[in-house]
Amino acid sequence: MRLGAFVNDATVRSVFYQAVTFVCVVGLIWYLVSNTITNMAQRGMSAGFDFLDVSAGFNIAFTLIPYREGDSYFRVFQVGIANTLLVAVIGAVFASILGLVMGLARLSTNWLIRTLARWYIEILRNTPLLLQIIAWYFGVFNLLPLPRASIDLGGVMYLNNRGAYFPAPVAQEGFALTLLALVAAVAGAVVLHIWAKRRLRDTGRAFPSGLAGAALILLLPLLVFLASGAPLAWDWPALRGFNFRGGFSVPPAFCALIVALSIYTSCFIAEIVRAGIQSVSHGQTEAARALGVKPSRTMRFIILPQAMRVIIPPLISQYLNLTKNSSLAIAIGFPDLVSVWMNTSLNQSGRAIPIVAMTMGFYCAVSLGVSFVLNLYNRRILLRER
Known part of the structure; x- marks a missing residue:
C-alpha cells in the first residue's frame, strides 16, 4: 500500500517525468554535438574559436568603430554588432515617434487625418519589408544626384547618390x-x-x-x-574631386534601411497605441472634461498612463522584430552582423558552427535584454490589487 501510494502520488510522478524529460533532452543535445564534431573531424574541419584571432583581410564600407583591413575576425564581429545596434536603436526611436503620431491620428475626429492615417497603416504594414527596403534603396536614394550636383540643405547636410554628409x-x-x-x-x-x-x-x-x-x-x-x-x-564636408571629403557620412544603404524599418514598424506601433488608448474607459475622458481638464493634459496625465499597461507588452515584440528585421540589410549591401559575419566571414573561414552560434547568441542576448528592461517597466506600472 505504501509503495502504491508513493507511485500514485502526483508530486512524485511530476518530478519523475521532469527528470526523464531532462535526461532525454540532455542526451539528444549530447548526441547531436558529438556527432557533429565527429563528422567535422573526419572532413578535416574545426568547430573551435581559434580563428577569431586570424586577420580577416577584407574591408568594410561603413564602420561605427575603428576598423582596418588587417584586423581580426573578432573585430569584424564587433563591427557587425555595432552597426546592427546602431540601426536598431535609431530605427526604434523613429518608429516609436512616428507610431505614436499615427496612432493618435487614427483616433482623430478629423475625417481626412483619420483616413490618411488608416491608409498609411493598411498599405505599408501589408507590404513585405524586404520589398520596401529595396524600393527605398533603388527607387529613392540611388536616384539622388551625383556628388557635384548634391542637394545642399543649408550648408549643413549634403545628399547625393553616395550617401548623406554631415559636419x-x-x-x-x-x-x-x-x-x-x-x-x-x-x-x-x-x-x-x-x-x-x-x-x-x-x-x-x-x-x-x-x-x-x-x-x-x-x-x-x-x-x-x-x-x-x-x-x-x-x-565640415567639402567637395574635392569626384566626392565629398571630411565630415561624417552615411551610405545610401543605411538611409534606406532606417527609413524602411522605421516606417514599417511604425504601422504596427500605431495600431498598438490606438488599441491601448481605446482600452481605457471613455468615462475617464468624460470625467476629466467634467472637471475642466484640458484635452492635451487629459491625454498626457490620464489616458496614456493607463494605456501604457496595454501598450508595453506588444511594444516589446515590435522592438525585437525591428532588431531581427535589420538582418535584411544584406539585400542592399549594408554591413550589419549578418552581412559581414554570417556571409563574408563564414565564406572565408568556413567556420559555420561557431559563426552561426555567435550570431544566434547575439540576437538572443539583445532580445532577452530588451525584454528584461521593458518587463521591469511593465511590472512597475501594473495595477496592484489590495
Whole structure:
C-alpha cells in the first residue's frame, strides 16, 4: 500500500517525468554535438574559436568603430554588432515617434487625418519589408544626384547618390567638462521629474517638469561649454574631386534601411497605441472634461498612463522584430552582423558552427535584454490589487 501510494502520488510522478524529460533532452543535445564534431573531424574541419584571432583581410564600407583591413575576425564581429545596434536603436526611436503620431491620428475626429492615417497603416504594414527596403534603396536614394550636383540643405547636410554628409564634431581639450555637465543635467532633470510627480500626487499642483528639465539639459552644458572656451571644432564636408571629403557620412544603404524599418514598424506601433488608448474607459475622458481638464493634459496625465499597461507588452515584440528585421540589410549591401559575419566571414573561414552560434547568441542576448528592461517597466506600472 505504501509503495502504491508513493507511485500514485502526483508530486512524485511530476518530478519523475521532469527528470526523464531532462535526461532525454540532455542526451539528444549530447548526441547531436558529438556527432557533429565527429563528422567535422573526419572532413578535416574545426568547430573551435581559434580563428577569431586570424586577420580577416577584407574591408568594410561603413564602420561605427575603428576598423582596418588587417584586423581580426573578432573585430569584424564587433563591427557587425555595432552597426546592427546602431540601426536598431535609431530605427526604434523613429518608429516609436512616428507610431505614436499615427496612432493618435487614427483616433482623430478629423475625417481626412483619420483616413490618411488608416491608409498609411493598411498599405505599408501589408507590404513585405524586404520589398520596401529595396524600393527605398533603388527607387529613392540611388536616384539622388551625383556628388557635384548634391542637394545642399543649408550648408549643413549634403545628399547625393553616395550617401548623406554631415559636419563631424572634433572635441578639443576641456570638452570633458561639457560632457560631465550634460550628465549632471540629465540626472537633475530625472530628479526634477520624480519630484514633480510626487508633488502632483500629494498636492494636485502641476509643475512643468518637462519644460524645466529640457531647459536644464540645454542651458547647463551650454554655459559650461561657453565658460570653458567652447572647446569644440567642426570638420565640415567639402567637395574635392569626384566626392565629398571630411565630415561624417552615411551610405545610401543605411538611409534606406532606417527609413524602411522605421516606417514599417511604425504601422504596427500605431495600431498598438490606438488599441491601448481605446482600452481605457471613455468615462475617464468624460470625467476629466467634467472637471475642466484640458484635452492635451487629459491625454498626457490620464489616458496614456493607463494605456501604457496595454501598450508595453506588444511594444516589446515590435522592438525585437525591428532588431531581427535589420538582418535584411544584406539585400542592399549594408554591413550589419549578418552581412559581414554570417556571409563574408563564414565564406572565408568556413567556420559555420561557431559563426552561426555567435550570431544566434547575439540576437538572443539583445532580445532577452530588451525584454528584461521593458518587463521591469511593465511590472512597475501594473495595477496592484489590495
